[in-house]
Amino acid sequence: MTKSSNPDNETRANLRVVSSPEAEVYDLMRAPETTAERVKRLQAEARALALEQVEALEEVLLKAADMAxxxxxxxDAYPVGARELAHRLVQDLPAKAETMKAIIAKSHP
Structure with missing residues (x-):
């Protein structure tokens, strides 16, 4: 048996569009980056990834508050201690998420 050469049967790469001010299409006709340019580009990428992770944490904190x-x-289905702790988390977690949002807004205008 041989494999079919039909492209519909082949595995296709999953691609997604990433829109970010730091995203850039590399021009193959330009000169190679200098070390300083590369450092600047990598730092911008690291900041973008860090921002993404902080935003994800904010989202998780809000989901945890909903669950709490x-x-x-x-x-009565839940133990008294668990309900009390969850009640405190309901009060604390949204405030922590708002603090994260303020930090993001301050550092990424």
């Missing part, structure tokens, strides 16, 4: 709210309001 469900537990806090869950009644």
């Amino acid at each position: 709210r469900e537990i806090a309001d869950g009644g």
Whole structure:
């Protein structure tokens, strides 16, 4: 048996468009980067990745607050200590997420 050469049967790469001020199409006709240019580009990429991770943390904190709210309001099905801790998290986590949002806004206008 031989493999089919039909492109529909072949595995295709999953591509996604990334829109970012730091994203850049590399011009193959230009001269190679200097070390300083490369350092600047890599630092910009690192800042973009760090921002992405901080935004992801903010999202997770808000999801955790929603889950904590469900537990806090869950009644007798949950142990008293777990409900009390969840109640405190409902109060704390959104504030922490707002702090993260403020930090992001301050450092990335």
